[in-house]
Amino acid sequence: MQLHLVDATYELFRAYYSPRPGTTAPDGRDVGAVVGLMYTLLALLRDEGATHVACATDHVIRSFRNDLFAGYKTEAGVPRELLAQFRLAERAMEAMGVVVWPMTELEADDAMATAAARWADSTDVERIWICTPDKDLAQCVRGESVVLRDRRRERTVDEAGVVARWGVRPASIPDYLGLVGDSADGFPGLPGWGARSAAAVLSRFEHLEGIPAVVGDWHVDVRSAPTLNATLRAHWDEALLFRHLATLRTDAPLPQAKPEELRWRGARRTEFRALCEELGQPKLAERPHLWQD
16 A cells, blocks of 8 residues: 655645635635645646645644754744634644644644554555645655655655755754754754755765764765864754754554544545635635545
């Protein structure tokens, strides 16, 4: 079997900011993001033939990482019309019959990382597709058996692709982000460290602890190596903190013990059609190609 782990928070944002005209429910609510999410998931199930699917959401955008770093991403700046659709999106996915992992203390990325770690070595699983363009999840990639899938760009990234794109192996992605930062998650990285220098150093030493304290032992072709080393030593604790923020958890409380429990058995006819009526989407009500009843 092949597992599709979907970053539903990303898909919801993607649908909200798409150039398509807005969609309003009969009661006046903005439901465009939810409707867009439903269409893209149904396309995954129909057109891409996904059979075992789970969708992870940031049920609460804040997580334990906000307690570790004050600048970490929050709901600030997210349009109220979009925030109001998160719970509705989870209802919609449940009505579609897919497994939903709504995260509170942890994040959607942690749920997908947990699932990938839990089932990567399962003899029943041929491949795990992590459906997101988020580079954080690159740390979960394993050879060609656990890959990232950017469905919008129709691009698949395996382990060789991670190295080609970021210059480091998957295990070094948290260290890489600890040095360069991640603006999407709200932490800055270290001054002067960029993608090229971080990749050059970590491709040789893999982790922060492996970088020699004496710059003469680096033997890496990077500009301003003495300055970069001095910055790393002066901001060592920050680098470790940022790496910790970027390191995905693999202990999320997912209720499914076996990958077979992710099998999609069809939409729940009564719930799905009632929701489509609530959203004012009669055409969407006929879109599923498989029903549970």
